[in-house]
Amino acid sequence: MVGKQAIRVLTVDDSRTMQGMLRKALEGGGYDVIQGEDGVAGLEVLQAANPPPNAIITDINMPRMDGFGLIEAVRKMDQFRHIPIIVLTTESGPEKKARAREAGATGWIVKPFSTDSLVAAIRRVTA
């Protein structure tokens, strides 16, 4: 797994606490982390990122553009049509999942997450 060091993950969350945790967990797992604080910023970071990320982790509830909006927008971009997107949310209702799936999310992680579960999820979609 030589390439593991280079795997880059974009995290989008409006909570600095969550951003800090994601960064710590992912960097601890050897990932390169880039971040955006809401959907709009996430898209900007995504488009400006060089190299582009290999996966996106996004919160749902965010100002300006929520996670669903972000996923839909990303799926419309040719380059990122197939990028794995994991939704990070405390909301666990089935309708939320359905909505995330509909928007094109690959999977979800429920907060609070453990480092292991987060890394496992990323590994599963980027291995």
Add this chain to the structure above:
Amino acid sequence: MSGDMGDILLVFFQECDEQLQELERGLSALSDGESEQETINAVFRAVHSIKGGAASFGLENLVRFAHVFESSLDGVRSGRVAPTQDVVKIFLKAMDVLSDLVVEARDGGPSVDPGRIAESQIELESIIGGNAEAHKTDDVVPSDFVPIPMDFVPVPMDFEPVPVDFGLDFGFDPAPVQAPAPLIVTFCPHDAMYARGDDARNILIGLTDAAVAVEGGEITVTCDASALPPFDALEPDRSYLSWRAVLPAEVLEDTVQSVFDWGGDVCDFTISREGDPASEGGEAIAATDAQPSGETPLDVAPPEPAVPALAETSSAVTAAQATPAVSRPDAIQPAAVASGANGANVRRTEQATIRVDLPRIDNLMDLVGELVIAQAALESQCRRNNASMPRELGECIASMQSLTRDIQDAVMAVRAQPVRSVFQRMQRVVREACSMTGKDVVLTLEGEDTEVDRTLVEKLSDPLTHMLRNAIDHGIEKVEDRLAAGKPAIGHILLSASHRSGHILITIKDDGGGINRERVLATAIKRGIIAPDAVLTDDEINNLIFAPGFSTADTISNLSGRGVGMDVVKQAILSLGGRITIQSVPGNGTVFCLSLPLTLAVLDGMLIVAGGATMVIPVSSVVETMIIKPQDTYVLPDGKKMVSIRGDCIPLVPLGSELGLSAAVSDEPRDGAVMLIVENESGARAGLVVDEIRDQAHVVIKSMEKNYRRIPGVSAATILGDGSVSLILDAPALIASAVGRINTKLSDARAVLAA
């Protein structure tokens, strides 16, 4: 590691404060009748964020309450519940509890009264009807969650299966109930699965993880490529392959089920035990066992679903090993580039704000203050050799002067903060005061966007709290009395802020009973604050409430009646360089006006000479300057002089003698003497007679009180360009003493008390 978490925890609490402010703002807007979806969303988000963060740190109490709060808010957000005043009131109360819980979590201080939490919780649940959610709350933080872990702890999710666990956790569950036959999993992804960024590969990884979690577990994967069309008919976006995996017998069905948690809806799959008739598709897969194995050169084909390379037939090939052969162009390319960049930390998130430690800004402000002084010194040095100063040098100095001023303004702007934060806190003060006194009062805020120096913002909190409590406790009448007086039952207090000629003006206006002057007077006499035979104006009586040791409450209430409040308020405002005035109409209410300097650091001053001393008077208080005409001056019977300006008579203050600088000199205004007309915040004017107006200067305020003591008529001192120390005059105080009112007599009254 734990240091990191400590930092994140700090960030979390900072964020909690911000979210609580956001919450307060949103709820205030809702209570004002606004019902924008975005406001409701913001409110929801605030609680949601606090809950999310708190859960990560195992702050159980906080999570539990936030969860209930969030559920109720969700009722409003989804439109099931209308945000009526009553509902918003419950939310506001819950917000107070939430913010106390945050404090409890942060400081570990006295815990919040469980009764209060429970009460609020019940109210919240009543909003959405029933307590269906109540049981759920217990599961928000798993019972085995370690409280306040300073590092991440794997969290078994009770209320939500963790779809990412691939059975890693479950694999170690108590031994499978029965472990008869190996588990056979078949699946066939739909096209939609790939459209979602998922991949058969991901499922294979999940299955492999499940398999290897069992001791010595292996997975056997076969691929059915029978549906694969000829190459030229192959559509890159279609899914043609299906898979069959054989997992060790010990693997639980549930574990496998969880692997399909994410993509189960876009993938046909079956899970069965070997020999189970349900193992459909087995024949089809068996037929593919002859598929050639090995890598294919088709890596470049855009999406990988159709790549036949994955037809792994050899036994015990783990999916993890197989996957490197699977690669989408968009996955492999970044990986390559990223390794080239060697993981350089390229995060250029554009940030609209940065956080700076306060001492740094304070330090910057101090430096700017020194710069202003140095600049003035340079200027005065050059002026001294006036004749010889080259024009260019003069221009340089002028441009430097304007730059210095700009820098100063810029630093001031950095320090400036809207009073919103402190004003909004007052809503809570009012709510609490209301519940303690049993009165119903609405606080309206105006001008929350008015910006003032941040040190001022902080220091305003206590005086405003005191004054509002006082207004509710003593100002607003009991409901019966209000109704009897023909007023609405609900009291009203207006808290407003505005800028006024270099000052910030804060008013607290209540529609209560006004100051009962008779009672104030009686109390003051009883307490020996004034002599029994003193004759005081209404204003003077009003101001008695600021006297130390004064309290009008018949019974000392536990809210504001400690008799120190208003005195402390006055001292606090004075120490900020401000002043406080009262207007009160019996039966109609009371208005307190606080006038505070915009900044505590620098002011625009007019350099004047009076009684042989150079002094500074704030330009903001000077209305105009003129030469006195002898025919306009009049002498009053008590020897005081007045001057008539365009028909208005204002008192004339010979500054030198007023300050005791030139008592010997006749204070007869010389013919052609210069007079400055100054005005205080309530519009009262006086004419200050000075010898000369020398210059205008930007001066740095140095506190007199801190270094010496308070001098009436002088607000502070400064250092002038030539290095000399000069006094900054307190124009409103001079006006007040000239108009012969309030302050002097009150301080006389205090002197009596002190004696």
